[in-house]
Amino acid sequence: MLKQKLALAVAATLTLAGVAHAQSARDYISIVGSSTVYPFTTTVAEQFGKANASFKTPKVESTGTGGGFKLFCGGVGVQHPDVSNASRAIKKSEIESCAKNGVTDIVEINIGFDGIVVASSKKTKPMPLTIKDLWLALAKEVPEPGTGKLVANPFKTWQEVNPELPAKKIEVLGPPPTSGTRDAFVELVMDHGCKEFATIKELEKTDEKKAKAVCQTIREDGVFIEAGENDNLIVQKLVANPNALGIFGFSFLEENLDKIQGETINGVTPNFENIADGKYPVSRPLFIYVKKAHVGVIPGIKEFIAEFTSEKAVGDDGYLSKKGLIPLPDAKRKQVAADAKNLKTMTP
Secondary structure, eight states: OHHHHHHHHHHHHHHHHHHHHHHTTOOSOEEEEOTTTHHHHHHHHHHHHHHOTTSOOOEEOOOOHHHHHHHHTTOSSTTSOSEEEESSOOOHHHHHHHHHTTOOOEEEEEEEEEEEEEEEETTSOOOOBOHHHHHHHHBSEEEOTTTOOEEEOOOOBHHHHOTTSOSOBOOEEEOOTTOHHHHHHIIIIIHHHGGGSHHHHHHHHHOHHHHHHHHHOBOOSSSEEEOOSOHHHHHHHHHHOTTOEEEEEHHHHHHTTTTEEEOOBTTBOOOHHHHHTTOSSSEEEEEEEEEGGGBTTBTTHHHHHHHHTSHHHHSTTOTTGGGTOBOOOHHHHHHHHHHHHTTOOOOO
């Protein structure tokens, strides 16, 4: 029995020594997550690397919001990321997944706002779209004209969706289900567009789950094309195909205004001012999430957070606003910076 206890004690000591060695093995911050937040975080990482000679430039990977949380919530230790970019708030199920793997103290930092744009090539005439038009064009099931009965989406052209739109084939390039942009598009466009129909409102009264599925499910007949997590690839495809539309974050529109244009939605143009004022209907908050257990173990995390929440980065005239990030209001920004500095964790 004594030998067994000694063996266990030695094994535990060796394990702890191994963990300590592993913890000192990584000397840079590892960041994963949203393709939308990726360019902002990469810019901060570069600034941080230049300004802090004692720290290495963080490594930033674009995995999509859902994919990022999967990696982030994998556990505590150097084999797991320190920070996860997100173009939506973390879900309850993801918090639970984190907790199961020992990731319990999470710092949520709202870095600003972004708009989701529907864009097209500058070679084509813009289309004045509504949220209702987008839902009718992209939903898997829609009310049949005349009867209101739910049927597989029959619409092939934009004119079939809305007589005021051109007789152009519906072809939309968008993000996959792992993307926070896809989640936000479903919440801000699909969930709202379906409510314009009496059939869906009636269905909600009798079968809320079915109504939710009808609202949120995107068609799978080739009209909506999943273009991966690389938003730059969607931009390239729009340039190559002037008939197609693409869905991505506002910052990618800002970076490519020489090649593409944003379609108006509900009569509002997707620009910096309209998103900041809340006039543009398809906008959402952006976040980074930090694993508190890694602060003090991986060098530079507190300093990186300070850079990310500084006025020179996320302020009204900050360098991220030049990249397309919409700043938070002054009071909110100050509160976020203070909470981040104090490593205030999310409440369960």
